[in-house]
Ligand SMILES: Nc1ncnc2c1ncn2[C@@H]1O[C@H](COP(=O)(O)OP(=O)(O)OP(=O)(O)O)[C@@H](O)[C@H]1O
């Protein structure tokens with residue numbers, strides 16, 4: 569296990585890696601659950617009289633979302649209800665001066681760390697630790713805190729380089745996410761364990777089904793992923809319609825694996841028995857899977873399926889959710905996702921809900937986050953944790969502890 573911020577002496581100068589990677593609109597970062605969670609961590613550090621320098625990334629070079637963190641610093645200031653400084657530099661003179669000027673209780677956000685050449689190549693921690701970026705910045709701090717669980721699957725300098733040359737600690741978000749998301753490997757559950765898999769990314773979820781086969785008793789499938797499995801089971805669904813680009817390429821790449829999984833784990837996979845679509849009058853309509861039509865867009869699981877999945881959830885000791893069962897952003901097609909989430913909230917099973925989009929459904933439909941054991945702010949890192957893969961950023965913290 570790693571050291572946490574409870575192991576830190578008060579009053580230190582800290583370099584704190586968080587994950588504020590956010591949707592971008594009109595060139596500005598948009599508030600999301602990540603800001604609130606990391607603001608809680610920073611508040612806890614300020615209460616212990618630390619001076620906090622925040623390091624984070626936004627987007628990837630070449631994409632529209634690759635922007636400065638200036639707007640992120642403003643959002644963070646709103647959450648913290650105190651001034652947060654921003655410097656448009658990461659380890660040059662300007663940044664070092666701003667860092668050295670920090671006093672107890674101050675918060676400074678450095679520029680998007682992916683704007684540094686040394687950050688991005690996936691490399692060994694040892695190589696990153698020897699980069700100019702890490703060697704220049706590290707001596708200006710007493711310790712390093714990694715709170716960026718949702719980026720911990722990336723072997724980037726800001727995540728794996730610093731722990732080798734500094735005292736390193738896990739932040740509260742890192743600690744909570746790691747404990748909850750690894751529960752599937754570490755915890756012994758007495759009763760049935762159910763995994764609800766949906767959303768759009770079949771290629772991410774296929775390895776999950778294969779690798780947690782020892783621990784999970786049943787999988788409830790929906791969303792695009794569920795439709796691809798229905799196609800493999802011989803139903804007329806899972807084809808791109810009206811220019812969508814969800815199905816055909818995933819089918820071309822993964823049909824053999826999906827068919828094999830269906831054959832191997834068939835008795836544990838629950839597929840939809842009915843689906844919902846937009847009827848001629850614009851309302852939600854439903855159809856039995858035996859009567860599906862290839863050229864219809866199906867946008868949710870049907871009510872019989874939602875009821876059956878909710879019953880399975882109520883009978884579970886633990887439930888892990890990744891991906892939505894339908895297009896819940898449209899109220900007409902939210903029933904499957906919301907009925908399952910409501911069933912989880914009403915029972916006292918151990919529950920983790922993950923995926924950036926999927927977890928938004930909780931707030932959108934008036935459910936209380938406190939009724940879930942854990943709501944993850946991670947996407948890719950959550951999936952990896954479910955499959956039992958180690959996260960390199962966590963591994964380095966553990967090794968150096
Ligand atoms: N039948 C469907 N047709 C089209 N979109 C669907 C369908 N079912 C679910 N979705 C979409 O799936 C999305 C959620 O799944 P997605 O795989 O994008 O991510 P996620 O689980 O939120 O996580 P991540 O953080 O990895 O992106 C929702 O926005 C929902 O609209």
Ligand SMILES: O=C(O)[C@H](O)COP(=O)(O)O
Pocket residue numbers: 587589627628718719722946947948949
């Ligand atoms: O948003 C995320 O999932 C993390 O911040 C990682 O971002 P990345 O996929 O661009 O590395």
